[in-house]
Amino acid sequence: MSDETGDRRTGLRSTLASVGSDRGRFAIGNLLSTNAETTGMTANSGSKAAETTAAERTTDAGADSGAEMSAADRPLGSPRVDDAIIESRDLDVFYGDTQALQGINMDIPEKQVTALIGPSGCGKSTFLRSINRMNDLIDVARVEGELHFHGKNIYDDDVDPVALRRKIGMVFQKPNPFPKSIFDNVAYGLRVQGKDDDIEEKVHQALERAALIDEVEDKLDESGLDLSGGQQQRLCIARAIATDPEVILMDEPASALDPVATSKIEDLVEELAQEYTVAIVTHNMQQAARISDKTAVFLTGGHLVEFDDTNKIFENPESDRVEDYITGKFG
Amino acid sequence: MSSERMDLSRNGNDVGTLGDRVARYAFFSCAFVTVLTTIAIILVLINGAVGFFRQATLVELLGDAVSAGSVGGAADAIGEGLAAQVTVTEFLFGTDWSPLIEPTSYGVLPLVWGTLVVTVGSALIAVPVGTLTAIYLSEYADERVRRTLKPILEILAGIPTIVYGFFALSFITPIIQFFFPQTGTFNATSAAIVVGIMIIPMISSLSEDAMSAVPDSLRNAAYGLGATKLEVSTQVVLPASLSGILAAYVLGLSRAIGETMAVALAMGMLPQITTNPLEEMQTMTAYMVQVGISDVSVGSIQYQSLFAVGLTLFAMTFAMNVLSMWVRSRYREEYQ
Numbered sequence: 001m002s003d004e005t006g007d008r009r010t011g012l013r014s015t016l017a018s019v020g021s022d023r024g025r026f027a028i029g030n031l032l033s034t035n036a037e038t039t040g041m042t043a044n045s046g047s048k049a050a051e052t053t054a055a056e057r058t059t060d061a062g063a064d065s066g067a068e069m070s071a072a073d074r075p076l077g078s079p080r081v082d083d084a085i086i087e088s089r090d091l092d093v094f095y096g097d098t099q100a101l102q103g104i105n106m107d108i109p110e111k112q113v114t115a116l117i118g119p120s121g122c123g124k125s126t127f128l129r130s131i132n133r134m135n136d137l138i139d140v141a142r143v144e145g146e147l148h149f150h151g152k153n154i155y156d157d158d159v160d161p162v163a164l165r166r167k168i169g170m171v172f173q174k175p176n177p178f179p180k181s182i183f184d185n186v187a188y189g190l191r192v193q194g195k196d197d198d199i200e201e202k203v204h205q206a207l208e209r210a211a212l213i214d215e216v217e218d219k220l221d222e223s224g225l226d227l228s229g230g231q232q233q234r235l236c237i238a239r240a241i242a243t244d245p246e247v248i249l250m251d252e253p254a255s256a257l258d259p260v261a262t263s264k265i266e267d268l269v270e271e272l273a274q275e276y277t278v279a280i281v282t283h284n285m286q287q288a289a290r291i292s293d294k295t296a297v298f299l300t301g302g303h304l305v306e307f308d309d310t311n312k313i314f315e316n317p318e319s320d321r322v323e324d325y326i327t328g329k330f331g
Numbered sequence: 332m333s334s335e336r337m338d339l340s341r342n343g344n345d346v347g348t349l350g351d352r353v354a355r356y357a358f359f360s361c362a363f364v365t366v367l368t369t370i371a372i373i374l375v376l377i378n379g380a381v382g383f384f385r386q387a388t389l390v391e392l393l394g395d396a397v398s399a400g401s402v403g404g405a406a407d408a409i410g411e412g413l414a415a416q417v418t419v420t421e422f423l424f425g426t427d428w429s430p431l432i433e434p435t436s437y438g439v440l441p442l443v444w445g446t447l448v449v450t451v452g453s454a455l456i457a458v459p460v461g462t463l464t465a466i467y468l469s470e471y472a473d474e475r476v477r478r479t480l481k482p483i484l485e486i487l488a489g490i491p492t493i494v495y496g497f498f499a500l501s502f503i504t505p506i507i508q509f510f511f512p513q514t515g516t517f518n519a520t521s522a523a524i525v526v527g528i529m530i531i532p533m534i535s536s537l538s539e540d541a542m543s544a545v546p547d548s549l550r551n552a553a554y555g556l557g558a559t560k561l562e563v564s565t566q567v568v569l570p571a572s573l574s575g576i577l578a579a580y581v582l583g584l585s586r587a588i589g590e591t592m593a594v595a596l597a598m599g600m601l602p603q604i605t606t607n608p609l610e611e612m613q614t615m616t617a618y619m620v621q622v623g624i625s626d627v628s629v630g631s632i633q634y635q636s637l638f639a640v641g642l643t644l645f646a647m648t649f650a651m652n653v654l655s656m657w658v659r660s661r662y663r664e665e666y667q
Contacts, residue, residue: 137554139473166557176548179571189556192566236552243556 073103076318077308081294085110085247085277086131091145093126093135093302100126101302103145108247108294113269113278115288115310118298119325124281127298128249131279132168133161149247166193168247169240174256175232177224177239182207182216185224185235189243202242210238211268230261237268241276248272250280254287266291285326289314297322376645379638384419387412388635416632422639428602428618430633431625437636439643441602445519445612446647449594452523452608453530453587458580460527461534465576468535469542470564481536488532496596499525504597507609517599517611525597526590530583537582541575542568574662578655585651589644591616615644 069079073090084107093101101123108114108131116124126135133154135141146153154164169189177185186203190196203220207213212234216227224235233253240248250269254262269291272278282288288295288310295313297306299321306313306322317323382388387395395408417437425438464484468477504521508514545568553563569576591614599611600621613621619637627633 132555134551134554137551162557162559165555170551170555172548172551172555174548176546176552178549178552178567188553188558188566192553192556192558192562239552239556 069105073105073304075105075296075304076306076322077312079106079304079307081107081109083110084108085150086279087148087151088127089146089148091127091130091143091147093123093130094142094144095138096140099302101130104302104304106296106304106307108277108279110277111273111275112293113273113280113291114294114296115292116279116281116296116298117283117285117288119300120283122298122300123302124296124298125251126302127304128251128279128281131247131249132165132170134165134170136161166243167245168249169243169245171233171236171240171248171250171253173252175229175236177227177232177235179223179225181221182224182227182235183220186238186242189239193243195243203238206238206242207235209241209271210234211264211271212238228261230257230264233257233261233265234268237265237272241272245276247277247279250278252281252283255283262287285314297325299325373645376638376642379635380642382630383632383635383639384415384417384422385412386414386416417639426604428613430622430636431627435632437639439615439640441604442613442615442618442640443643444604445594445598445602445614445617446588446644448519448608448612449523449526449590449598449614450584450587452519453527454580454584456524456527457530457534457583457587461531461579461583462538462576464531464535465538465542466564466569468539470560470568484532484535487528488536490529491592492529492590493592493596495525495529496593499593499597511609514609515599515611517597517601519598519608519610519612522594522598523608525593526587529590529593530586533586534579534583537579538572538576541572541579544575545571574659577658577662581651581655581658585648585655588651589616589648591620595620615640619644 069089086108088104088106088108091101091104092099104123104127116128118124129135130143130147131149131154135143143155145155147155149164149168152159154161178188180188183203186206187196187199190199190202195202204213207216212231215231216235224232227235233256237248237253253269254265257265266287269278269280273293280288280292292310295308295310296304297313297317297319299305306317306319308317313322314326317326378389382391385392392409392412395412396405399405399408422437422439424440425436426440427436427438428441429436468480472480499521500516503524504514504516504518507518507520514520549567549571550563553567558566594614595617598614598617600613600617601611602613602618603610605612619640622633622637625633
C-alpha cells in the first residue's frame with residue numbers, strides 16, 4: 001500500500017506543480033490580496049448554488065456502507081468514501097447561541113491523510129475537535145447530529161470520551177509539551193492508559209517514529225520545554241503516537257514553526273499515514289496539496305462546501321467558491 | 332520658515348514642572364514610610380533584646396557612655412552595661428520558661444514548642460483542605476459555583492481573629508471534650524483546629540490562583556491523551572503550579588506562627604513542653620499578650636523579655652518568607 005500511495009502522491013505533486021505554473025496564480029502571495037467585500041458577496045451567492053447542486057446530486061451517493069447522508073447538507077464532491085473510519089452525519093456544533101458547524105456530512109478514510117482547509121473561523125478546527133469530543137471541555141459547546149467512529153456514534157450516551165480519546169490522539173496548533181522531562185512527556189499517555197510495560201522501549205520507538213530520537217537520545221531526562229519549537233511539536237507527535245491510537249488529529253501542527261521544521265512535520269505526516277488515519281487542519285493550501293489524500297473545504301459560517309480527492313479539489317473543484325478560495329481570490 | 336522652527340530643547344519649564352516634582356516626592360515618601368517602619372521595628376526589637384541579654388539596652392549604653400565624661404569612664408560604663416543578664420544559650424536552649432514567678436527562668440523552648448504545635452497542627456488541617464478546595468475551585472467547579480464559593484471563603488478570611496478564639500473556646504473545645512473528657516478548657520488541639528480553619532482561605536485562594544495560571548493548552552494535551560479529570564488535575568495542573576502552591580503553604584504557615592488572639596484565647600497561658608495536644612500550652616505570641624496586659628514595669632527584665640521573644644518570632648516568620656521566595660524561584664515552571 002505504501003508504494004502505491006507514494007506513487008499516487010508523486011503523481012499528485014507533479015500535477016499540482018503543473019497546475020501552479022499553468023494558471024500562474026497558485027501562489028501564496030495571492031492569498032494576501034483578498035478583498036473583504038468580495039469575500040462576503042461570493043460567500044452569499046455561492047451558498048445557494050451549493051445547496052441546489054447538492055440536492056441534485058444525492059442520488060449518486062456511494063451507498064455501499066455506513067450511515068446515510070441527508071440530502072440537504074450534502075457537500076459537493078464525493079463525501080462518501082469506501083473505507084471510512086469516521087463518518088460525520090448532519091453534525092451541528094453550537095457555542096452558546098452561535099452555530100459553529102452547520103450539518104457536516106463527510107467521511108474520513110482509514111490510513112490516509114484528510115486535510116481540512118478553509119478561511120479562519122470557518123469551523124474546521126471545531127470539526128476536528130468534535131471528532132475526539134474535545135469540545136466537551138468547553139462549557140458552552142453543544143453538539144447535535146451524529147459522528148460515527150467504526151460505525152458507533154460517539155455522541156451516544158454510553159460513550160466514554162476518555163476512552164474515545166485513547167483511540168483518537170491529538171496534536172495541537174502550538175506545541176504544548178508538559179513541563180516534564182522529554183521521557184516523561186512521551187511516557188505520560190502510556191502511564192495514564194496503563195500501557196506502561198516496556199515503557200522505555202515504547203518511548204524510544206515513539207521518538208523514533210516522530211523522527212526526533214537522534215536529536216534527544218542523550219537528553220531524555222531534560223525538560224521538554226528546552227527543545228526548539230519544531231522539536232517540541234515532534235515531541236508532541238511522539239507523545240500522541242506512543243499510545244498507538246488509530247486516528248491522529250492535527251490542528252495546524254506547523255503553523256507556529258519555521259519552514260525547515262514545517263517540512264519535517266509534513267514528511268512525518270506522510271510517514272504516519274502508513275499506520276494511522278490522519279486528519280489535519282491547515283491554513284496552508286500547498287501543505288494540504290502536498291500531504292493529503294482527501295481534502296474537505298470549509299467556508300464561512302461553518303459550512304462544508306466540498307469534499308473530494310485532494311487532486312480533484314485542487315485541479316477541478318465543483319464549487320466556484322472553492323476554486324476562488326484555492327486560487328486565492330478569497331479567503 | 333526658519334523663524335517658525337520647532338524648539339524641542341529643554342528649557343527648564345516644559346519638563347519636570349513643580350507639580351510633577353511634588354507628586355513624585357509625595358509618592359516616594361509614602362513608599363519610604365514602609366521602609367522606615369520596617370527598619371525602626373527591627374532596631375527597636377534589637378535594642379530591647381540587647382537590654383534583655385545584657386544589663387542595659389543599646390540606647391542606655393550610649394547614654395551612660397556620653398554622661399560618663401571621660402573615655403575611661405565611658406569604657407567602664409559600657410563594660411558594666413554589657414555584663415550578661417540572661418545568656419543567649421540559656422534563652423535559646425532552656426526548657427523552662429517562668430519569667431514572672433521566682434525563681435525566674437528564661438528558656439524560650441516551651442514557647443517555641445507551643446508555637447510549633449499550633450503551626451504543625453493547623454497545617455495538618457489547612458494544607459489538605461486548602462489544596463483540595465483549590466483543585467475543586469480551579470478544575471471542577473463551574474463558573475456559577477465558583478462565583479458563590481470564593482466570596483464565602485473570603486469572608487472566612489475577614490473574620491477578626493479574636494472571634495475565631497471565642498469560636499474555639501465555646502464551640503470546638505466542647506466538642507473535643509465530648510470525645511476526650513480529660514481535655515482542659517484551654518488546649519492546643521482546639522487552637523490548632525481554629526488556626527487551621529483561619530488559614531484555609533489563604534492557602535486555597537493563593538493555590539487556586541496558581542492553578543488557574545496553568546495554561547489550558549497543557550490540560551488539553553492531557554485530555555487529548557485520554558487522561559481523566561482527576562489525572563489532569565493531579566498529574567498535570569498540580570505539578571505545573573507547584574511553586575505557587577508551596578509558596579501559599581509557607582505564607583499560610585507563617586500566618587499560623589504569628590497568629591495571636593485566637594491562640595491566646597483557646598490554647599491558654601501555660602508554657603510547657605508536652606506531647607499531649609489536649610493540654611494547655613503557650614505560644615510566643617500568647618506570652619507577649621500576657622506580659623502586655625500584666626503590670627510589669629517598663630525596663631524590668633520581664634518587660635525586656637518581650638523584645639527577645641519578639642525577635643525570635645520575627646526571625647521565624649522572616650525565615651518562612653525567605654523560604655517562600657526560594658520555593659517560588661526554585662520550582663518556578665515556564666509554561667511558555
